[in-house]
Amino acid sequence: MVMDKIQGGYSILTYETLGIPTPFPVGNINCYLIKNEPITLIDCGVYTPKALESLTDQLRNFGLELGDVKQILITHAHPDHCGLASVVKKYSNAKVYLHEKEINKAMDRAEHLKRIELHLAYYGLPEDLRHEMHNYFKWQLDFVQPLKKFEVIEDGHIFTFDGAELQVILTPGHAIGHLCYFEKSDRLLFSGDLMLGSLLEPISIEPYRRERGLVDYIESLKKLSSLNISLILPGHGKPMSDIEAHLKRIANNHQQRKKQILDIIKGEGKITPFRIASRLWPKLNMFLGISEVLGYIDLLIMEGKVQEDQTESRLIVFHVKPFDTLNENIV
Ligand SMILES: [Zn+2]
Structure with missing residues (x-):
């Protein structure tokens, strides 16, 4: 999808959706390429040769190389969203931005998963299933390169582009430091995994302390419903425009x-x-x-x-x- 228009002499945010394959049941991840300077990626896919090749090819379709990427804005530190960030950074020296509450996950996913395994035992997961989960988590580790250098951003931070701005909105629920990126003029929301249109709510256990994922998630949705969003650009699946209907469906499910x-x-x-x-x-x-x-x-x-x-x-x-x-x- 291409957005490119002139308003009052300034060009507005110009972006493309890059579908990058993942080995997970969720299928492709949508990474978003912002073509205004500085060239930016919102999320960047898993650490696999296939994902790297796909990202490189799709950038090339727009006349860009990995080396042209100046910054990567991470919505949250799950492997499908930031697994490839270190590699892109290596090629481009791009700055990688994320929320501080995602740092532990991004730097040491092995430790993160080890702690989650322990929590699952307390929550009653029997030993045979814990063993299966351990193998599943171990398999997942292959799809992330730990992030060593990054910049921390907070709620309300504004990224300035040539003719456009993106506002950072902290939206915990799916992950404790989950960020959405909001473009005010066209009221676009790059929403990561906050709203996926699936039957279950996309919340997940955090290993460092018992977070109230669904309580946070509902608060995050309330925050977003006040923004008068025209289009949601999710991390997986198709864009969504009928935000109110979506929020109503979520509220019914909850009850x-x-x-x-x-x-x-x-x-x-x-x-x-x-x-x-x-x-x-x-x-x-x-x-x-x-x-x-x-x-x-x-x-x-x-x-x-x-x-x-x-x-x-x-x-x-x-x-x-x-x-x-x-x-x-x-x-
Ligand atoms: Zn995801």
Whole structure:
């Protein structure tokens, strides 16, 4: 897609969508090439020869080489978004920008995954599935080159281009330091993995402390709904223009799923996040399933309906808050 127009003597942001292959079930990642100076990539794909070749070929279609890239704006430090950043930097000496809360992930993904494995054990993932998860995480490590040099950016930072600007918006939820990039004149939002149009919300466990992914995610969506966005340019899939319908669909899903999870907890006494996730989605990757369940449990805890406990063997379990049961009995 090409956007190129003149407004009041200034050219507005000119961008192209580059679909870069990944080995993950999600399929291609959309990287965005900003052709205004300084030449910029928003995200840059996984660390595979195929992705590098695809990126190089697509840049060439626009008369550019890897060496022409001056900066890379990372939405978040997952392998499909920043795995190739070190390599592009090596060819181009481009500056790589990301939020400080993504630094640990970008610099040492092995440690990040090791900590997540530990959390999954506390959340009830049985040993055989932990072993499978360990192998899956190990496989993922091949698709990232650790990032050694980068620049840290904060919410509100403005990137200035020849005739255009991009504003950084911190939107935690999918990742704790997830950033969107907003172009004010045309009201475009480069949204990374914040809104993917999928059935499950794209939230994930963070390993350094228990973040409230879904609570953050809902706050991030509220922040975006006030921007009057005309087009969302996501990290995967097609652009979305009917933002309000999308937000409504998300809100409906939340209500239904929250009730479903509360009903399971009510029927079980004490239950681990893993057991809830495997009841709801027996075939799903349990990293995603447990992340999703914890998100809804955080909402239920905030509403005073559910309580968290830890067993002697350090398993995290949830149960209905006694007051809620009492209330129901009275009613
Ligand atoms: Zn992604």
